[in-house]
Amino acid sequence: MADLTDQLPEAARDYLAGRRLDEVECIVADLAGVARGKAMPAAKFAKQTHFYLPNSIFLQTITGDWTDIEGQAFTEPDMILTPDFTTATAAPWTADLTLQVIHDITDQSGNPVPIAPRNVLKRVVDLYNARGWTPIVAPEMEFFLVARNTNPAEPVEPPMGRSGRKAAARQAYSMSAVDEYGPVIDDIYDFAEAQGLEIDGILQEGGAGQIELNLRHGDPVKLADEIFFFKRLIREAALRHDCYATFMAKPIEEEPGSAMHIHHSVVDTETGRNIFSEPDGTESHAFLHFIAGLQTHMPSVIALLAPYVNSYRRYVPDFAAPINLEWGRDNRTTGLRVPVSGPEARRIENRLAGMDCNPYLGIAASLACGLLGLNEGRYPRDEFKGDAYASDEDIPRNVAEALDIFTASPAMRDILGGEFCTVYAAVKALEYKEFLQVISPWEREHLLLNV
Structure with a gap:
């Protein structure tokens, strides 16, 4: 856990201030800008280098429906999510001591997923x-x-x-x-x-x-x-x-x-x-x-x-x-x-x-x-x-x-x-x-x- 703390920005370290971190939210923004991802115990997060989410999160409408792209099979392959520790920040409204971390998104070959909004901005x-x-x-x-x-x-x-x-x-x-x-x-x-x-x-x-x-x-x-x-x-x-x-x-x-x-x-x-x-x-x-x-x-x-x-x-x-x-x-x-x-x-x-x-x-x-x-x-x-x-x-x-x-x-x-x-x-x-x-x-x- 000490290795995890060392990677955090100053504000996140100050928020923890020696207290035990309970949970980490691993998040990305979908097409609408809604936070998608998963939450996990801090101890588990500290032991993992990456996580998985299906690419279908970028095919979802604001109402929760799913679109089909002509010529593409709806197989929902996993994307690789890697934490960008520079974004780690508190979630101060939660009951437990929680951090949020925005993740970089690549495909299984390590290439940036081109439909991820954060990657689109990085491209520009x-x-x-x-x-x-x-x-x-x-x-x-x-x-x-x-x-x-x-x-x-x-x-x-x-x-x-x-x-x-x-x-x-x-x-x-x-x-x-x-x-x-x-x-x-x-x-x-x-x-x-x-x-x-x-x-x-x-x-x-x-x-x-x-x-x-x-x-x-x-x-x-x-x-x-x-x-x-x-x-x-x-x-x-x-x-x-x-x-x-x-x-x-x-x-x-x-x-x-x-x-x-x-x-x-x-x-x-x-x-x-x-x-x-x-x-x-x-x-x-x-x-x-x-x-x-x-x-x-x-x-x-x-x-x-x-x-x-x-x-x-x-x-x-x-x-x-x-x-x-x-x-x-x-x-x-x-x-x-x-x-x-x-x-x-x-x-x-x-x-x-x-x-x-x-x-x-x-x-x-x-x-x-x-x-x-x-x-x-x-x-x-x-x-x-x-x-x-x-x-x-x-x-x-x-x-x-x-x-x-x-x-x-x-x-x-x-x-x-x-x-x-x-x-x-x-x-x-x-x-x-x-x-x-x-x-x-x-x-x-x-x-x-x-x-």
């Missing part, structure tokens, strides 16, 4: 590294705290605050609104500290019970790991206080949706210089190429950034979500925003991704578009300086349209991997087919007796 990062570049991201997480909802037929409601009133909408940046659910926020901070996760800031967003949590900038894989961990810890913190945390893109009617804004920059690996800035501090051609890549190729990855039918309810004009791919400096109505910064921190913010996306795939998709722009040397459309909500829409408006564009993109198959693209499209098509079988309350109310 490697393509940057091969050009002598290091991509940097800084994600922003938006989510809602909501009242317990045990009946899916009932609308989602805001939570009750400490004042005895339901959380109010249109209170962006209000400190008193955040204080309404202060105990949940306190547990989020405590859990994050125990896990060694750094929070850059927490604020009240525009929706009733909607919170934004900002993460510091850094390595894309590490930040995706952190979002994966944060989603779980935030849900656990909410449950402690008799409410839910939801990362649905649009959980409440007439309220804004929840995004996962992604800030991007790229540095020269050898010099550490931000390639988006020239030595004199002005914007570089590379900066414009990156924006052009997002404008040109983003429609082909909306299926990853907005993966469910609910995702497209977020893209509503004047509801703090973009409806097109215009870009502008310090303009929050555009899909692509250039924040105020100095030359060393020059970056582009992608505001299209929903918080319901798999963080590994959302970041991979966005970086892939930027890399294609750098490779192609294109230039973006002119900067948009007005209200982009009043401009034409130029993104897919539903799952079916997004999947058609995704599957028709040879550039994305090349950069994300053909096998991954085939599996992802098949899973999402099956999810959409299942959705179309559901009759909604709107249909029963307005069509049952009127048509």
Whole structure:
């Protein structure tokens, strides 16, 4: 057990602090970003070098159904899971002393499994590294705290605050609104500290019970790991206080949706210089190429950034979500925003991704578009300086349209991997087919007796 402890990050060692570790959760993220894996006694974990899971975990829809891939037998071969000890972190909400460890996934020949979301992101990062570049991201997480909802037929409601009133909408940046659910926020901070996760800031967003949590900038894989961990810890913190945390893109009617804004920059690996800035501090051609890549190729990855039918309810004009791919400096109505910064921190913010996306795939998709722009040397459309909500829409408006564009993109198959693209499209098509079988309350109310 001492050998195991020696491999742990400092935060995990501090959490144990001489106490006996009871259990280890061996986890990976599936296509939806859900944690899959197995838990085992710490003593057993310490004696094993790898574990097994069937590859079918990546063929499962969000409803639990399984998709068939044409030409592939459904034999569920085992994948090899090897612990990435740099990700080992506490599970501070459990009764026993427990650690979580994200695992690397290979096939039985030792090759990275191409349909594993974490491997897809690593593949894109490697393509940057091969050009002598290091991509940097800084994600922003938006989510809602909501009242317990045990009946899916009932609308989602805001939570009750400490004042005895339901959380109010249109209170962006209000400190008193955040204080309404202060105990949940306190547990989020405590859990994050125990896990060694750094929070850059927490604020009240525009929706009733909607919170934004900002993460510091850094390595894309590490930040995706952190979002994966944060989603779980935030849900656990909410449950402690008799409410839910939801990362649905649009959980409440007439309220804004929840995004996962992604800030991007790229540095020269050898010099550490931000390639988006020239030595004199002005914007570089590379900066414009990156924006052009997002404008040109983003429609082909909306299926990853907005993966469910609910995702497209977020893209509503004047509801703090973009409806097109215009870009502008310090303009929050555009899909692509250039924040105020100095030359060393020059970056582009992608505001299209929903918080319901798999963080590994959302970041991979966005970086892939930027890399294609750098490779192609294109230039973006002119900067948009007005209200982009009043401009034409130029993104897919539903799952079916997004999947058609995704599957028709040879550039994305090349950069994300053909096998991954085939599996992802098949899973999402099956999810959409299942959705179309559901009759909604709107249909029963307005069509049952009127048509």
